Amino acid sequence: MxxxxxxxxxxxxxxxxxxxxxxxxxxxxxxxxxxxxxxxxxxxxxxxxxxxxxxxxxxxxxxxxxxxxxxxxxxxxxxxxxxxxxxxxxxxxxxxxxxxxxxxxxxxxxxxxxxxxxxxxxxxxxxxxxxxxxxxxxxxxxxxxxxxxxxxxxxxxxxxxxxxxxxxxxxxxxxxxxxxxxxxxxxxxxxxxxxxxAHRRNRTLYSNNVYGTKSRASQIDTGVDPLEKIRSEDQQWILGEIPWAKPRQSKKDGSIYWQWQMDSNVGKLDVYYKHPSNSPSIPAYLEILFEGKQIISEHIPLNDSRFQKIKYCLDRAIEKTK
Ligand SMILES: [Zn+2]
Structure with a gap:
């Protein structure tokens, strides 16, 4: 070549x-x-x-x-x-x-x-x-x-x-x-x-203002991604707390996940925070690995207390490696 x-x-x-x-x-x-x-x-x-x-x-x-x-x-x-x-x-x-x-x-x-x-x-x-x-x-x-x-x-x-x-x-x-x-x-x-x-702009306005809270049926009809709001909140929070975290897409099911490394006393921990692939009523999944071995595996319900729960899991992972 x-x-x-x-x-x-x-x-x-x-x-x-x-x-x-x-x-x-x-x-x-x-x-x-x-x-x-x-x-x-x-x-x-x-x-x-x-x-x-x-x-x-x-x-x-x-x-x-x-x-x-x-x-x-x-x-x-x-x-x-x-x-x-x-x-x-x-x-x-x-x-x-x-x-x-x-x-x-x-x-x-x-x-x-x-x-x-x-x-x-x-x-x-x-x-x-x-x-x-x-x-x-x-x-x-x-x-x-x-x-x-x-x-x-x-x-x-x-x-x-x-x-x-x-x-x-x-x-x-x-x-x-x-x-x-x-x-x-x-x-x-x-x-x-x-x-x-223009259609996409209208669709967003319509689904936000007219329906107020989006129903699942209307999301499917309009093609709006039901996880969109969750994703943008998570992005804001993650990039504020962990600016080096990277968004990725799963090869297996197309779901979005965030991946980052964090320091512990003994070395780097690998963190994966994975969104469900379609519905916000299914929890996200947080996995933390040390040297390829899983030390934390938690379901994170996608509600307002999820960031607290993620922080708690990160602290626990560091504790575990001490
Ligand atoms: Zn791409």
Whole structure:
């Protein structure tokens, strides 16, 4: 593999790709729309990248012309993003009528809101699942990750995954170029994205003001994440008390958990505070490990006394290691 692709994780390069020359062109309107979406949101945002791919001998050229946003019923927070798949699929079918040569090339999403500096294990797993599914008809999956917003510019990382290959690659910046072109499809998608954002704003206002306390039925109807309020309270508290804690997403069930280390007399303790995957009526779970062995395992009901209970468990863990 050329020196411009860095292997993710541990593993060996696959000889099938060792001579591949990859270039990526991204239309500047795509970058502009991504920057706009990221700058007005404090949650994970994203979209499906749409464009063309051409292979010629060992040359692989990916052209990202536009993207389909995450839709009116996106389920997202600072630590997760579940796009409105039905909307994205329907939108793609419409776009194909205008341009039958377009492909779904991969996706972009952002970690600007949670400071994760690279793809999460869950991100990588879902890209591989997409690539290896029968509905996906390319051998490549291109991913753009926004890691930060600095002023009016995003900081991006680029990745490429191959069908049936265990490891993905990070692409060197020099392989990715922005070109000053606009896809004719972009005006449809840009307008749809604006309508989706407006819909999301209304949905939040409606569910907060009209219903007052949210009923479970209304949350399902509107697609609002029932754990959203809990997550934002927990984020505030955790980042106040333990600024080095990191939000993560479980590979197994998609639930959000916080992970941090803390000092004890004998060494570092690993703390995991895990939210249930869907309903706030199920308690969260707190686990504390020392040298890989569990020393605390507690269910934390998601009510107002949860922070006191977490603090108590942290103190008890330190006591136990004395
Ligand atoms: Zn991610």
């Amino acid at each position: 050329s020196g411009f692709l860095r292997l993710l994780g541990i593993g060996t390069n696959d000889s099938r790709f060792s001579n591949l020359n990859v270039t990526v062109e991204i239309y500047e309107t795509v970058i502009a729309r991504i920057t706009h979406a990221v700058s007005r949101s404090d949650r994970e945002e994203g979209g499906k990248l749409i464009g063309k791919i051409s292979e010629n001998g060992n040359q692989l050229k990916i052209t990202v012309e536009t993207y389909i946003d995450s839709g009116p019923r996106v389920n997202n927070s600072i630590g997760h993003l579940m796009p409105d798949g039905e909307y994205q699929e329907a939108m793609f079918r419409v776009l194909e009528k205008f341009d039958p040569d377009i492909h779904y090339l991969g996706s972009w999403h952002t970690h600007h809101c949670n400071d994760l500096p690279e793809l999460s294990p869950g991100d990588i797993r879902s890209y591989k699942e997409t690539l290896n599914s029968r509905n996906y008809n390319l051998d490549y999956f291109f991913a753009l990750l926004v890691t930060a917003l600095r002023g009016s510019k995003t900081q991006n990382l680029y990745y490429l995954f191959f069908r049936e290959q265990e490891h993905g690659y990070e692409l060197n910046d020099s392989l990715v170029h922005t070109v000053s072109r606009i896809s004719p499809l972009d005006s449809i998608l840009k307008n749809a994205e604006e309508v989706a954002f």
